[in-house]
Amino acid sequence: KLVLRVRPAFLDKVTLVDPADPERTTPGEAGDMTAWANVEYPSLNHAFLIPALPQGRDVYLRVSSTSTMMVYAEAFTLRETSRLEHAQELIYAIGIGLIVLFWAWVLIGWINDRETVNRAFVIKQFASILYTVGYFGYFRVFLSEVASPATINLIFNIVLISATGLAFWYETRFLRDYEPPAWLMYILKSFYAFAFVAMALLFAGHTRLALELNMMVIGVGSALLLMAVLIFLKSPANKPT
DSSP states (O other): OEEEEEEOTTOSEEEEEOTTOTTOOSOEEESTTSOGGGOSSOOSSEEEEEOOOSSOOOOEEEEEOSSOOOOEEEEEEHHHHHHHHHHHHHHHHHHHHHHHHHHHHHHHHHHHHOOHHHHHHHHHHHHHHHHHHHHTTHHHHHSTTTSOHHHHHHHHHHHHHHHHHHHHHHHHHHHGGGOOOHHHHHHHHHHHHHHHHHHHHHHTTOHHHHHHHHHHHHHHHHHHHHHIIIIIOOOOTTSOO
16 A cells, blocks of 8 residues: 655645545545544545555545645655654654743743743744644644534634734834834834734635735735844944944
């Protein structure tokens, strides 16, 4: 048998059609909108089991998603897939662990000094932790017993938009001490205000439009932040150069 791994984890629906497989009477389904208990091969990615047949053949995938359409499919043996899955889980665990440790370090610093910038970072970084956990596919694993796939997908989209808005909110509070022009601060504040617009679109059922707006804010806002750092920043008046 082979395992067909399809990435990334945030694809809504992946359908497999294998016309030559006599045992597959209906198309196989995977994706965020498929319950974790119904998947063919439990994985943080989306995977299908492909049985061995005497002759070579083509299989077909149909992918639908409200998120960015990126699809990467690979076929491996069961042993190769197990090794890759364990390596991926280890890398993900190390990455999440480092983010959590960094968050805890700043949290302890904020408890000691009560700096408003540190408080903003703690809030922003907590949202980033939740986003990372969801992006890696763990929401499907942890929440499958208490929420439907549609609800889990909605939770991830809420976390995604919230993480974007909180990131720009933190950056504006951080840059405020460096005295950028007032007009630039108004523009930067408007970027995290867009998070409320995107959230409203999401709850109104316009998921794709909400995510497209969020992606536009990330791209334009990041470029503007870079410009602010390179051109407009100067040393704070109340701090040594």
